[in-house]
Every structure is written in structure tokens, then in C-alpha cells.
Amino acid sequence: MNTSRRDFVALxxxxxxxxxxxxxxxxxxxxxxxxxxxxxxxxITDILGAAIxxxxxxxxxxxxxxxxxxxxxxxxxxxARFVRSATPEENEKFAALFEDVIVYTWSRRFGExxxxxxxxxxxxxxxxxxxxxxxxxxxxxxxxxxxxWRLRKRETGYRVVDVIVxxxxxxxxxxxxxxxxxxQNGGMAGLLAQMQKQVNDLKAKVG
Amino acid sequence: xxxxxxxxxxxHRVGWPWQKKNVKSLRSFKDLSFSVLTMMLARNLVSRxxxxxxxxxxxxxxxxxxxxxxxxxxxxxxxxxxxxxxEPFNRAMFGVDQTLDAILIRPVVSTxxxxxxxxxxxxxxxxxxxxxxPITFANSLLQGxxxxxxxxxxxxxxxxxxxxxxxxxxxxxxxxxxxxxxxGQTLATWGVSDISxxxxxxxxxxxxxxxxxxxxxxxxxxPVTWYDYGKNPGWVKWSYFGALLIDVKSETMxxxxxxxxxxxxxxxxxxxxxxxxxxxxIRNGAAAPAPKFTSGEDDPFAAPPxxx
Numbered sequence: 001m002n003t004s005r006r007d008f009v010a011l012x013x014x015x016x017x018x019x020x021x022x023x024x025x026x027x028x029x030x031x032x033x034x035x036x037x038x039x040x041x042x043x044i045t046d047i048l049g050a051a052i053x054x055x056x057x058x059x060x061x062x063x064x065x066x067x068x069x070x071x072x073x074x075x076x077x078x079x080a081r082f083v084r085s086a087t088p089e090e091n092e093k094f095a096a097l098f099e100d101v102i103v104y105t106w107s108r109r110f111g112e113x114x115x116x117x118x119x120x121x122x123x124x125x126x127x128x129x130x131x132x133x134x135x136x137x138x139x140x141x142x143x144x145x146x147x148x149w150r151l152r153k154r155e156t157g158y159r160v161v162d163v164i165v166x167x168x169x170x171x172x173x174x175x176x177x178x179x180x181x182x183x184q185n186g187g188m189a190g191l192l193a194q195m196q197k198q199v200n201d202l203k204a205k206v207g
Numbered sequence: 208x209x210x211x212x213x214x215x216x217x218x219h220r221v222g223w224p225w226q227k228k229n230v231k232s233l234r235s236f237k238d239l240s241f242s243v244l245t246m247m248l249a250r251n252l253v254s255r256x257x258x259x260x261x262x263x264x265x266x267x268x269x270x271x272x273x274x275x276x277x278x279x280x281x282x283x284x285x286x287x288x289x290x291x292x293x294e295p296f297n298r299a300m301f302g303v304d305q306t307l308d309a310i311l312i313r314p315v316v317s318t319x320x321x322x323x324x325x326x327x328x329x330x331x332x333x334x335x336x337x338x339x340x341p342i343t344f345a346n347s348l349l350q351g352x353x354x355x356x357x358x359x360x361x362x363x364x365x366x367x368x369x370x371x372x373x374x375x376x377x378x379x380x381x382x383x384x385x386x387x388x389x390x391g392q393t394l395a396t397w398g399v400s401d402i403s404x405x406x407x408x409x410x411x412x413x414x415x416x417x418x419x420x421x422x423x424x425x426x427x428x429x430p431v432t433w434y435d436y437g438k439n440p441g442w443v444k445w446s447y448f449g450a451l452l453i454d455v456k457s458e459t460m461x462x463x464x465x466x467x468x469x470x471x472x473x474x475x476x477x478x479x480x481x482x483x484x485x486x487x488x489i490r491n492g493a494a495a496p497a498p499k500f501t502s503g504e505d506d507p508f509a510a511p512p513x514x515x
Contacts, residue, residue: 070508077507081281105469127497127506134494141325148494152508161508167487167495168480176479179285181472194471 029157032123032131036149039068039160040118040135048113058107058206062099065106070152070159071099077161078174086188094188097195098174104202115140118147129153130161271295289478290414292403301474304408312409316456328457330374335454336385337366337373338447342428346388350396355491358383387488390428391420395489404478409452412481 028034042064047057065071075095076083083091116139126132130152138144150162150169162171181191272294275282291297320328340363347356362378362385370377379385394416395401401414413421425432435444463477470476487495497506 073508080507081285101469108468109465124494128509130497130506130508132494132497150497150508152506164495166484167490167492168483169495172483173476173479176285176289177470177472177475180289180475183282185472191471198471 032133032149032151032158033120035068035151035158035160036133036135037118037120039064044113044117048110054107054110054206057110058103061107061110062103065103066099068160070154070161071095073152073159073161074098074171077171078178080175080179082179082182082188090188090192093192094195097192097199100199101195101202104199104206108202108206119144126150127152131158289475289482290401290404291478293405297404297406298474300406300408304406304411307408312452312456316453316460319453320457320460328454331450332454332458333366333370333376334373335451336376336387337363337370338430341430342390342424343386343388345428346390346393346424347386349390349393350388355386355388359386359388362386389417389420390423391417392489394420404482406474406478412477414485417485 028038043061047060047064050057050060052060072095075098078098079086079091079094086094116137119136119138121134121136123131123133127150130150133149133151135147135149136144137147145166148164149160150164150171151158152161162169164170178191181194182188185191185194272286272292274292275286277283323331340359344356344359344363347353347359362383365378365381366373366376369375376385391401391414399416401416403415405413405415405418407413407418410418410421431444431447435441466476466480467473483495487493497508
């Protein structure tokens with residue numbers, strides 16, 4: 001009797017904690033600035049500053065990236081008009097390769113981390129149901145550069161759809177580069193082959 | 208060492224036979240046409256690889272990109288987005304630039320970065336930025352931005368005195384950050400289109416409008432040109448140009464290396480990144496409007512109906 005009662009108290013306590021945790025999780029997924037801050041925080045503590053192998057860092061980054069970014073939307077934006085002319089298999093292959101390209105290009109530079117931190121400055125409305133969060137990445141030498149995060153609201157909260165560094169949008173840069181490749185270098189099949197090669201090269205470098 | 212000597216050699220080759228007779232008019236012509244330097248660097252390169260000259264010439268003649276037909280509006284819109292009318296020519300120039308970069312510029316810049324530590328490089332960057340204050344001042348006025356002209360003047364006075372000839376950017380610490388205006392931006396605010404993307408070896412990505420703007424800034428507003436004008440043998444100008452080149456390449460090396468490593472078609476990626484960054488400069492740093500699909504109707508980042 002006594003024990004089961006204690007168990008019940010413990011259980012309800014645990015449930016409350018879990019609920020608060022969930023609520024907190026909901027909180028940052030529903031606040032544009034909170035989402036960006038959380039992404040930077042997790043990125044620094046769990047990946048950049050963590051004492052783990054490069055391979056593990058890459059895996060963790062992939063999980064984090066999938067959780068905070070709307071990758072399918074970015075992929076569609078990048079392919080733009082070619083989404084319609086490509087076959088479903090090509091689109092599927094592109095989505096997988098595009099994710100790999102970003103995961104490996106970012107993780108290639110994890111070793112260069114020198115204690116930079118991210119300071120969120122402001123957030124404003126953007127697009128139909130999104131937000132544009134502005135931030136500064138500040139280095140130890142006091143030098144900083146501006147990074148803006150374009151977010152869109154999805155069923156489970158905000159997701160990042162673009163990162164803009166000094167006015168240069170990642171999504172637009174990929175879109176214009178890939179459009180050039182598709183047109184001049186063997187169409188969609190050509191692009192996929194070159195992306196595959198790039199991923200293999202990057203993988204070999206990252207280790 | 209070889210690289211450094213090669214870099215200096217254009218100075219000795221300047222001596223055109225007729226230059227001494229009418230130094231003034233020809234010097235001004237030289238200043239106006241920035242491309243002379245490119246020509247000399249090209250001459251350097253061509254003397255090593257004669258075939259290159261032929262390749263360049265052929266491409267320069269057949270250099271125009273084909274515009275997609277009006278029946279394909281999406282392709283046409285994408286063509287206008289990058290606005291690279293001279294793509295074949297530009298790609299050839301880009302190739303020349305990358306070769307020059309590998310054999311000449313990069314070794315010099317790497318040596319500079321090795322010898323001079325980061326605070327020193329910052330000082331040099333500050334000094335050169337301060338030196339071009341008159342260009343930003345004049346162009347701010349031409350853009351009708353009196354406030355910006357005023358703060359540029361303020362920065363110039365503070366940094367030239369308290370900041371020891373501009374080596375320390377005291378004004379930024381006091382809350383007036385560096386501002387950059389040029390005649391290309393002025394033309395853009397006047398509604399002049401960039402005509403076409405242009406890649407010039409050594410100078411890097413630009414547009415026809417901005418290349419013209421650069422010549423105007425150099426010839427009309429640059430204090431170093433005024434000093435140099437018909438007065439001395441021109442070494443000030445050349446040293447200034449060399450310092451500018453090394454400083455700019457050193458400041459942008461990390462970013463361009465990263466872009467090169469993360470792209471498949473580096474030329475296309477650099478073109479896109481440069482044009483976006485340039486648009487930001489013209490907007491004076493204001494946030495970019497949310498991108499639209501070429502149809503201009505929907506939010507391109509909207510979730511597809513199936514996902515909603």
C-alpha cells in the first residue's frame with residue numbers, strides 16, 4: 001500500500017516533469033528566435049564542443065539538421081522548375097543526395113570551431129506564415145558576421161528553410177548553381193551523377 | 208619569391224615609347240582604363256602560354272550566351288536571374304583568373320597572411336578602407352544620402368586622427384560602422400541595370416555597370432589618383448593597387464575557398480553568391496525580400512498541399 005502510493009507520487013512527478021519538458025520543447029519549436037537559439041545551443045554543446053568522433057558528430061548533425069530544417073521544402077525550392085520535369089525516382093534521389101551534400105559540407109568544417117557564439121538579434125514576419133530571424137555569429141576576436149534564418153510554420157512548429165550569410169542565401173545559391181548544371185551538364189541525370197561524386201569525395205575527406 | 212617578382216614585372220613593362228612625350232594624357236587614359244593592368248597580366252601569362260591568347264580571342268568573339276526562347280518563360284526568367292549574357296567569355300576569363308590565382312596571387316596572399324598576424328592585417332584593412340572614404344562620401348551624396356555622407360566624413364576625421372592614419376577603426380567602436388559605397392551602386396540607385404555579369408581576371412566577379420563604376424571611382428574620386436596625377440612616377444598608384452589586391456583577396460579567401468569546396472560548378476556558385484552580396488550592398492544591408500518563384504505568386508517555401 002505504502003509502496004504503491006509512493007510509486008504513484010513518483011510517477012505523477014515524472015509525468016509532470018515530462019510534460020514540462022514537452023511544453024518547453026513545444027515552446028522553442030513555436031518561437032522563431034527560440035528555435036534558432038536552440039539550434040545553435042545544441043549544435044555547440046552536442047556537436048561542435050563535444051568530445052566525440054567526427055563520424056558521431058556527422059551523425060548527430062544529420063539528426064539535428066532534419067529536426068530543425070524542412071529539407072524537403074528546401075530541396076523543392078532548389079530544384080524549382082525541374083521538379084516537374086524530373087521523374088519521381090530522380091526527385092527522391094535528389095532529396096537524399098541534397099541532404100548528404102549539406103550534412104557533409106557542414107561537418108567538413110566542424111574542426112575549425114574556435115568558440116564562436118550565436119547572438120539572436122531580432123525576428124520579423126516573412127512570407128505567408130514564416131519569420132526571418134537575424135543573428136550575429138561572434139568570434140573570440142570580436143569579429144562578427146550577420147546570419148539570417150528564414151523560417152516557415154509547419155504542423156509541429158517552425159522549421160528553417162534558408163540560411164542567409166551576408167546577404168547570400170544558401171537556397172538561392174544552390175538553386176542557381178544547380179540550374180546551371182542541369183542546363184549545361186547533362187540535365188537532371190548529370191546533376192545527380194555530379195552530386196553523387198561530390199558526396200563521395202566529401203565523405204572520404206570527412207572520414 | 209618567383210611569384211612576387213612576376214607580380215612586380217608589369218611595372219617595368221609600362222614604358223610605352225610614346226608615353227614620355229605626353230605623360231599626362233596617357234596617364235589619365237591608363238587610369239581610366241583599369242583593364243590595362245589586366246592586359247599586362249594577361250601578357251605575362253600569354254608569354255608563357257601562347258595558345259591561351261588564341262583561345263581567349265576566339266571566346267571573346269563567340270562569347271555571348273544564348274538566351275532561352277520566349278516559349279520557355281521559366282528558363283528565360285532563370286537566365287535573367289543570373290543575367291550572364293557573356294557566360295562563355297566569362298567562363299574563359301574565370302579560367303584565366305583561377306590560373307593566375309594559383310600561380311601568382313595565392314602564393315603572395317598566403318605569404319602575407321603568414322607574415323602578418325591577424326591584428327596587423329586588420330590594421331591594413333582599416334587603413335585602406337579609410338583611404339577610400341572620399342569615394343564613399345561622394346557616392347553617398349550622389350545617391351542623395353546626406354546622412355551617410357556626413358557619417359562617412361565623421362569617420363574619416365576620427366579615424367585619420369585618433370585612429371592614427373586610419374589603422375584603427377575608432378569610429379566603429381564609437382558606434383559608426385564602416386560604410387561602403389561606389390559608383391556602381393550609385394548607378395544602380397539611379398536605375399541603371401547591371402547590363403551583364405562580368406568576370407575580369409584578378410578583379411574577380413562584377414558587372415559591366417560596376418566595372419564602369421569602378422573606373423569612375425578610380426579616376427574621379429580616388430584620392431590616390433589625385434595624388435598620383437601627373438606628379439610622380441606612378442609607384443604610389445601601383446603599390447596602392449597591389450596592397451588593395453592583397454587585402455581584398457586575403458579578406459575574402461576563406462569565404463571563396465569554402466564556396467569552392469561546397470559547390471560542384473564553382474563558377475555558377477560564385478556568380479550567384481556575388482550577385483546576392485552585391486544586391487545587399489546596393490540595398491545598404493536591408494534584409495532581402497522573401498524570394499518568389501518565377502511566377503511570383505506563391506511563397507516558394509510553402510509546404511505542398513499533401514504535407515499540410
